[in-house]
Amino acid sequence: MYRYDEFDLAFVQQRVAQFRGQVERRLAGELSEDEFKPLRLMNGLYLQLHAYMLRVAVPYGTLSSKQMRRLARIARDYDHGYGHFTTRQNIQYNWPKLAEVPDLLAELAEVEMHAIQTSGNCIRNVTADHFAGASADEIEDPRIYAEIIRQWSSLHPEFSFLPRKFKIAVTGAPNDRAAVRFHDIGLQIRRNEAGDVGFEVIVGGGQGRTPVIGVTIRKFLPKAHLLSYLEAILRVYNQLGRRDNLYKARIKILVQQTGAEVFTRLVDEEWAELKDGALTLPAEEIERIETYFAPPAFETLPANSPAFEARRFEDRDFARWVRSNVSAHKADGYAIVSISLKPEGGAPGDATAEQMEVVADLAEAYSFDEILISHEQNLVLPHVKLSDLPAVWDKLVQHELATPNIGLVSDMxxxxxxxxxxxxxxxxxxxxxxxxxxxxxxxxxxxxxxxxxxxxxxxxxxxxxxxxxxxxxxxxxxxxxxxxxxxxxxxxxxxxxxxxxxxxxxxxxxxxxxxxxxxxxxxxxxxxxxxxxxxxxxxxxxxxxxxxxxx
Incomplete structure (x- = not known):
């Protein structure tokens, strides 16, 4: 899991201090709501029907137990005791008081979290496969590249005021769990005929008023050129994207209007000036980021666990949960556990403070201190021993988190x-x-x-x-x-x-x-x-x- 460097830490703390001053000016009447709006949106704060809503960034959906416990504490102390996990692998709080938001952000900063670029016409939270680092079908962990993109895009001066919001998703497996074809840019990690690993680049996908499936503009992009090619795409969009019509401002409209072939040519022309310049991604930098996402110290285990198999044979409810909520892991003797946030009659994606704390405890005890958020509004324990599945399930049952419905009709x-x-x-x-x-x-x-x-x-x-x-x-x-x-x-x-x-x-x-x-x-x-x-x-x-x- 990525840890903040000195730049990250100073950057987030400075933003909290700046926003504290802006909130004080708003509460004192020195700023009108219209004047305050662009400032709050830069910090993920929306004004909804009944109250402010704060959207907290969870880069590529990865959390530690410490971070999840802090999210629980914020739900309890600053909201109505729950949080809402979103399709962009973030969490939203629907009832924070404006005067308390700076304190809330300061608490997030203590655990390396923030709400920056969760709103506005900028590059939003980069999302990834919610089985990243664990799935049996994965070529490489997509979070490595999602983190590189996060660092490149954070407060990028050229892309902070795009024609419209911009969303990037990365998947490392042929089975697409990140919906890459419905993002402004989707990156699918591929292996070419020579065995090299790179990216298929998909552009112009999206939903909304004009749903569009993205088109592939480069079948294989070497890793070293990732940032320069993304920068070329964003430059073309920033130059040519419409700013006169909110509904026609997304890159999908630009790709449709120019045609995929012309758009690709424009990107390649821009890329020619960037390709071998300062944005070339050094192998040692990729390796440095890779170390943050190194696989946990998995034990050497048999592919099957007798205790697990016995419990599954004897307990029909446990077996049904395993059938729907447990997925294959890349390491023998381990499994991926999906925790449904869709109980019967519940609000999809909501979790109480107590439930967040339970998930944090389980991650610490059974999943190498790692939690993932799915874009389908559920939680994931990515690295659980087969032999530990009964204990995990028992704890989930106690806290109404064991609904066995992942992928089924009620998992909406x-x-x-x-x-x-x-x-x-x-x-x-x-x-x-x-x-x-x-x-x-x-x-x-x-x-x-x-x-x-x-x-x-x-x-x-x-x-x-x-x-x-x-x-x-x-x-x-x-x-x-x-x-x-x-x-x-x-x-x-x-x-x-x-x-x-x-x-x-x-x-x-x-x-x-x-x-x-x-x-x-x-x-x-x-x-x-x-x-x-x-x-x-x-x-x-x-x-x-x-x-x-x-x-």
Whole structure:
């Protein structure tokens, strides 16, 4: 895990002191809200429907136990006793008092955390595969390069005022768990024919009003050229990206308007001036950052644990949790544990202060003091011995953290929606809660299998509805909440944008509509097909006919 150097420490402490003075001026009336707005946004502080919201950066979703305990303490002391983990691997606090935010930021700084560049038209928190450093299919740990990008992009003078916010994701595995094709820049670590490791560079992906799958503009980029090539992309975007229209300002629009071929040529022309200059990444610098992400001291263990196998055989509930929440690890005798933050009737992504402390304790005792946040709003213990899984599960059960639903119908992504956000048209959280209650029967969930539902309260798509197998978008119809449904989306290596089924459903009818879609799928699937495979085979018509049969 990366540790702050002297520059990081001084940088964050100075920012806290600066913001403390800005808050004091706002509270004294020396700054209006309009004057204060750009200052607070530079420090991750939003003004939502009912209160300020603070978004705290968790670079590439990696936390230590000490940091998680501090997040718990902040939830307890400065908020309403919980935090909300987001799709950008960050955490948000929905109820901090403005006067206390500088103290909150000072507490974060003590554990090498901050809220800088979690807002504004800059390069936001760089995200990565939430199984980074642990997954069996990984080529290299993507966090090494996410950290290098973080250092390069932090307060970059040329890219602090881009046409629009900018998001970068890195994955180190062929199985894409970081949604790289739906980012402004997605980096997929690849190995070329010669065996060298580099990056496939994908540009112009995104969701929102104009959902777009990113295009590959370079199939293989050597590591040494990572920063110079990214700088070339950002320069072209900064020069040509639209600033006259908020809805057409993202790089995806620029790539569409110029065409991928022309955009690639423009980047290459810019890159020619940068390629072998100061931004060339020395091998020794990569090695220096690699040391922060060196694998833990794994024990030499057999591939199977008799105690684990016995517990799985004897305890059906434990076995069901293992089936959905435990994944293969690169080291024999270890496993990756996903902790669901989607209990029946819960708000997706929320965790109480007490639950955060439990996860911190488990990470310290069983996972080499490491916690990861998934972009699907769950937590991960990446390095747990198979023999320790029963003890981990027992502790999770005690604190309502053992819901065995990772990847299943109740493991939904949902944005805060109209309960918090002043941009939303409709509520998201109550819809997610009602769906999880409708599908509370875990036997039915496992019968349905892998199915991703994603819910957004407005077209900005913070709930990633475009890429849900079933996507739900809240819309406003003459002051009433309605929900548009899409089918067939996917955020992984088989990237796809969902297709709208038809007219939107009312708040009261939307859960029945989801139930109807699932029943239609179960009636049509063959040989245990996954939802999107069935959808691709039969098309949208059978679902549409069933949904609107009574209309």
């Amino acid at each position: 992504i949902a944005c805060p929606g109209l309960d918090y956000c002043n941009l939303a048209n409709a509520r998201s959280i109550p819809v997610a809660q009602r769906i999880s209650q409708r599908f509370s029967d875990l036997n039915r969930q496992h019968e349905i299998g892998d199915l991703k539902i994603k819910i957004s309260g407005c077209i900005n798509a913070c709930g990633h509805h475009h890429v849900g197998h079933i996507g739900i978008l809240g819309v406003d119809k003459k002051g009433e909440e309605f929900y548009q449904i899409t089918l067939g989306g996917s955020a992984d290596e088989n990237a796809a944008i969902g297709k709208i089924v038809g007219p939107a459903f009312s708040y009261d009818a939307v859960v029945d509509a989801i139930d109807s879609i699932v029943d239609t799928y179960l009636g049509l699937r063959q040989d245990n097909e996954k939802f999107n495979d069935t959808y691709a085979r039969v098309g949208i018509t059978p679902f549409k006919e069933k949904l609107y049969a009574a209309a």
